Amino acid sequence: MLGGATMASLTFALTGKSYEKTFLVAAIFPIIALVWMCKNFKDELITGSSISTIAAQNRQQSLGAEGSSSLPDASKPEGTSSPGPSKAADGAGKSISSGSPPAPDEPKLGLLDKAKVLFTSFRPVYWQALAVVAILYFARFDPSFLSLRAKQVMDKAAIPLLTFVNTVIQVALTAPLARIAGSSVGARNRLLLVGFVVMIACNACFLLPYTANMKGMFLGSGLLGLHMALTHSITISMVASYMPTGVVPGIGRISGTAVSFTDLLLGFVLAASNGVAGMLSDWTASTGYGNVGCFLGGATACTVAGILLIILTKFGDLGKQELIVGKIGKGKA
Template sequence: MSAFASSQLRLRSPAALPAGALPRRAPPLPLAAAPRAARLGLAGGPRLVPRPPAPSTRPAPARPSRDVSAAAAVPADDGKGGAAKAAPGGFMNVFRVFSDERCNSKLLALAIGQMLCSIATLIHDSYLPIYVHEELGLSTTKIGAVQGIAQFLCQLSKGVSGVVGDMLGSQTRVLLFGTLLTFACKPMFAMLSTVYGVFGVSFCLYWFFVAKLLDRLSKGIREAPTKAVMNELAKESGDAPDAAYGLRQSLATAGMLIGSTIASLTFAITGNNYILTFAVSSVPPLLALLWLSANFREEIWGKPAAAKAPKPPAAPPSAPAPGSPELLPAVAGAAGAGPTGSAASVSIDEPVLSPLQKGLAILRAFKPAYWQALAVVAVLYFARFDASFISLRAKSVMAKSMLPMLTLINTLFQMLLTAPLARVSGASVKNRNRLLWVGFGCMVVADLCFALPATASAAGMFFGSACIGLHMALTHAITISMVSSYMPTGHLPGVGLLSGTAVSFTDLLLGFVLAASNALAGVLADMTRAAGYGNVGCFLGGATACVLSGLLLFAFEKWGDLGRDDMIVMKARKPKKA
């Protein structure tokens, strides 16, 4: 090498420069050298950058320790869904079921909206059958037919609303539409007397039929989106959904008690005025509509313009570590693509699937644990026939004026115990299964109280109703949460969102199971009545269903997936800043 070249190298070397001097700018690199420039960290410009120093044996800098100290400043998780310092004590713990504050507030908004709609339904349903039968002269056969069709439509709408929410990409909008429909149909009950006086009994029957159908249809439309949003919130927060479903069930049951009380007070204050009592039922759904609109503004109307401001451009990529060639194309592409090149370079096209492939992909998305949980719940639902069978049995051994007290005892147990028991269930899969077995045992005891001659008394009926209330507190929210824990959530490539579709599919299947349960209960009751034992066959069948459901749960816990905590996939909780 010539003396002149050696002097130039010494001049350009950073080590050869005087203290405080800067190296001269190198001439622009040719295009062919761009990839090498990107690998050397020269994508932002043709400056000369010194070679990275050799790996040091000294400890790493203080950046990781800073993160550790920040995490150490966060209170330890209390094991029940949040930081210990932030968790309120006492009764208010029932309302804090998610560790994430945002998710918890959204859940409370959903539960309160559900409670308001339950209040409205019980206000008019407390006196509606009596009014249409005694005041309008509709036969019990017609009333029963309307109720049956309305319940079927409710189950059908559950099987559709979640799918529609996934197609629209917003479950909250479908939920708001269902609440709006609930509010729109309530005044129709207050107009029954006017319709009867102007158009006659035939038109009034159709009016009552349409009003009842819209009422049940709106309930079904709300149901699947509500569960889908709750499942997504539980997954986002990283908590088990048991406590969330327990809180929702407790508040809905409280809404039933509040609605019945408001109906009784309004009916007494207005001098037994049915129309004014029905008119009051329009107020709670209006409040629910305003409440949900205020708490889900971003989900319904979209984020405000300020929130959609473009993000600042990302910093230039740093030099990759030696031996990581897979990063080179992305860095090189960023060097020459400009501000819009990086997103396009990493985008992945959505696969195009045929209808058959989509169906198979959806079925594969459901884990075996989901089908096992669904089997346990489906068998249990054969013990969940309509409460009218209890009334038919109880009226033969106690005064008819005491029959509403059976429902009151049942409801009080559910309202007071569902949420606390659901929190215990959410602690572990073992807790969940043990509580379910206790609940199955309570239902067996209740069925025996209604079926055996030794307990055919008012005391036996009250004890049986208390056992049913305890059974519902132990199993209703927990079984829904168990199935929901294994449902697929989020986006499935080639198919789309699955959260609402999974809920609708499950509700539709269980709706058919409930219909079969009531039909079978009627057949068994007729068989035992014809044999001279009374209407007790349905209760013996219900006890058998509970025993079979418990055996299924035992088998799936021991040899299946229902005993594994790792099958319930939850997001890892992030430590909150102090």
């Protein structure tokens, strides 16, 4: 992102605003990333493509082993026992294994029953965290709204540099801020509140006529990068820390399902946020204020998310350190 945004901006300015040459240069960095990924993750890419085949082979081998242990082997002479756990007759005349007792059968659940079990696996604290993040995501509309606003008040050749400023701040601050947030629930919530206030100031830079200039756009972009460093990785880890882990009867291991389910819900929220941002921008444009309605909506969303976080921290579960789910394999559920 850093390399692509910087080179695109410089190419656009040095070539007399040539879109063809700008996109050609901007394609270099994705190509480098693709080659690097294929070179360094070759085994993972190959294994990932054949994982279903491996699973099918394992199931066939398992079924074959079960069949050979319960049916006579025609290739062996009579009186020869097949390898495996020895069996003895119990009082009811049934065959029992001298090895470990068989595991109980998994319950067979229908689609609706699985959905019910899945929903009940999530604790109230998860839904509280998800509500805060979902409201915040209404301020995370597509960056093209920022570009459209910047296009009205600054030179188009400098617009890609806004992404550069944004990204540099995220790269520099995300890791140290995430370390601070990981120290305690209280530290995490305080950083999130600071991030919400920063995002309100960011929206003000793009919204107010006093900052409708190049300096205001760069200030807003810098504040956006600070907001993302303060909140993006922290909100993801916050929701993840309340996801259920372990094995749920009838569904299996639920960790991956919980992540996919959360991404699905937040995907719908992002789609809705872009729709709302577009309608608000059209409304303010039609009333003569310009396409700034999305920033007014973004500031409102951050305000509501902050108020909700304060309420749920004081009266809900988001302030309780003991509700953080431990890592898988640490003996915690």
